[in-house]
Amino acid sequence: MGGNSKKYFTKKGQAILIASFFVLVVSALGLYYFVFVPDWNWLNNLSNIKDPVIKIDEGTTVIEPENEVLCEGCQRRWLDGVPVPAAEADVFPVAVMIDNDVLARPQAGLAKASLVYEVPVEGGMTRYLAIYPSNIKLEAVGPVRSARPYFVTLAADLQALYLHCGGSPESLTQIKKASLYDLNEFYNSQYFWRVNNNEREAPHNILTDSDNWQSYLEKQYLSVAEIEPWLFKTETTHADSSADISLYFSANFRALWRYNAENNNYQRFFNGLVARDETEEIYAKNIIIQYIESKVMDEVGRLAISLQGGGEALLCIDGECRAATWRKRSGERTKYYFINGEEIKLNPGITWIELADQNTRVNY
Numbered sequence: 001m002g003g004n005s006k007k008y009f010t011k012k013g014q015a016i017l018i019a020s021f022f023v024l025v026v027s028a029l030g031l032y033y034f035v036f037v038p039d040w041n042w043l044n045n046l047s048n049i050k051d052p053v054i055k056i057d058e059g060t061t062v063i064e065p066e067n068e069v070l071c072e073g074c075q076r077r078w079l080d081g082v083p084v085p086a087a088e089a090d091v092f093p094v095a096v097m098i099d100n101d102v103l104a105r106p107q108a109g110l111a112k113a114s115l116v117y118e119v120p121v122e123g124g125m126t127r128y129l130a131i132y133p134s135n136i137k138l139e140a141v142g143p144v145r146s147a148r149p150y151f152v153t154l155a156a157d158l159q160a161l162y163l164h165c166g167g168s169p170e171s172l173t174q175i176k177k178a179s180l181y182d183l184n185e186f187y188n189s190q191y192f193w194r195v196n197n198n199e200r201e202a203p204h205n206i207l208t209d210s211d212n213w214q215s216y217l218e219k220q221y222l223s224v225a226e227i228e229p230w231l232f233k234t235e236t237t238h239a240d241s242s243a244d245i246s247l248y249f250s251a252n253f254r255a256l257w258r259y260n261a262e263n264n265n266y267q268r269f270f271n272g273l274v275a276r277d278e279t280e281e282i283y284a285k286n287i288i289i290q291y292i293e294s295k296v297m298d299e300v301g302r303l304a305i306s307l308q309g310g311g312e313a314l315l316c317i318d319g320e321c322r323a324a325t326w327r328k329r330s331g332e333r334t335k336y337y338f339i340n341g342e343e344i345k346l347n348p349g350i351t352w353i354e355l356a357d358q359n360t361r362v363n364y
Contacts, residue, residue: 078225079133080114081232081348090224091133094213095160095180098128099145102252104204109141110277116284117154119355120294122301124250129154132210134161134217140278142207143200144185144192147171150305156180157307157333158227161213165192165206168302183216191216228333233345238264239319245287247354248361255354257287259319265349266316285349287316288336290326294357305357307334314364315344321364 075089076082084091098107100118110116113130121127129151132138147167155162156178165185167175175182185192191212195205217223242259245266249255256269260283268275268282275282291312297304310327313336324344328334336344356362 076229076232076348077114077133078227078229079131080350081229081346082114083348088133088135090226091135092217092222092225093158093160093227094132094134094217095155095158095162096130096132096141096208097145097147097151097162097164098130098141099143099204100126100128100253101204103201104143104145107142107277108207109138111280111282112136112138112277114350116350116352117151117355118247118255118352119148119150119154119305120249120303120357120360121148122296122303124253124359126249126253126255127151131158131160134210134214134223136210138210140207140209143204144206144208145203147175147184148302149174150303150307152178152180153307157328159225161217161222163191163208163213165203170297181216181220181222183213188216230335231343231345232348235264235318235347237318242316242319242321243364245289245316245321245364246362247289247356248363249359257284257316257352261319264318264347266352268352283350284352285317285347286351288324288351288353289314289316289362290336290353290355292355292357294359303357305355314362316364317347 071083073086074083075086077084077089077091079091079093098104098110100107107128109132110128110130113132115131117129117131118126119129127145127148130141132141144163144165147162147164149168149171151164152162152171152174159179161181161183162175162178163183163185166172167184175184183191185206192206192208194202195207199205238261239259240261242261244259245257247255252271254271255275256272257266258269259266263283265283265285266287268284291314292305292307294303294305296302308328308330310325313324313326315322315324315336315338323339325337325339326334327337338344
């Protein structure tokens with residue numbers, strides 16, 4: 001009996017000891033978790049520890065993505081993707097016709113535009129449509145020149161306030177039908193001024209400023225735009241070098257964009273010289289070349305350009321140029337797509353769109 005009792009106690013004791021040890025371990029772990037509540041988020045944060053720039057192979061630089069929470073209370077401005085206070089994100093757009101005659105250079109305020117269209121006009125020349133957020137502060141913009149029908153189309157694409165000085169008969173007729181607010185210097189001279197000295201010669205001497213268009217917009221109770229924005233991305237990878245992008249409109253109108261890897265942007269040159277306005281050199285984050293067809297429509301040499309439908313395009317961004325397409329549907333804003341149908345995403349900042357017709361030579 002004594003031997004059986006000893007054997008029974010041994011088996012039972014072992015079971016009790018094992019069970020007690022298991023309960024003790026589980027209890028200790030539970031107590032540690034609920035009392036100390038360890039924070040395991042540091043494991044996730046390992047992926048956020050980064051150097052600002054990492055070299056991965058020759059010709060490519062990676063910049064780690066920034067947190068999309070750009071700043072407290074900020075949103076991306078619809079016009080250029082730049083982070084601004086939320087109240088300024090839907091700011092009204094202002095489109096200004098800017099001269100590019102040799103006597104108009106250097107222009108005023110051109111480097112500050114969020115979006116610029118360079119477009120062929122008569123005589124092998126080009127002219128600019130510069131788009132600004134209405135709340136920007138600029139002391140001078142111009143010289144302001146006359147409207148053309150396709151510039152009206154571009155301004156209407158943004159439902160913008162359109163500033164110009166007169167225009168071709170076709171463009172003035174089109175303005176009346178377009179979805180935009182018209183500010184023509186001929187009938188609203190109080191919003192413009194003419195430089196009457198040797199600095200600028202007529203008709204290349206008409207200027208305006210942000211105070212003037214803000215005054216007009218306030219009278220029209222316009223402050224917020226309702227335009228579908230393009231897509232913008234966070235800058236991630238870019239090339240270390242890139243070939244120049246050149247556009248030969250004519251012998252005296254030659255544009256060139258040179259990639260700057262350090263700042264991941266493009267510097268503009270014109271006729272072999274550094275392009276600048278009155279105060280600073282001109283740079284862009286994104287270059288879009290939009291291929292279009294033009295034809296001479298009158299004895300003056302004015303052009304007809306269709307911006308409806310679609311066609312080929314080229315997107316140059318992050319030091320790389322990629323084939324793309326453009327599409328303009330009735331009632332919608334012009335959009336740009338890669339060949340696979342994916343809508344392009346731009347870097348936040350200034351975009352220049354070069355409209356290149358069949359007479360423009362493009363090299364990149």
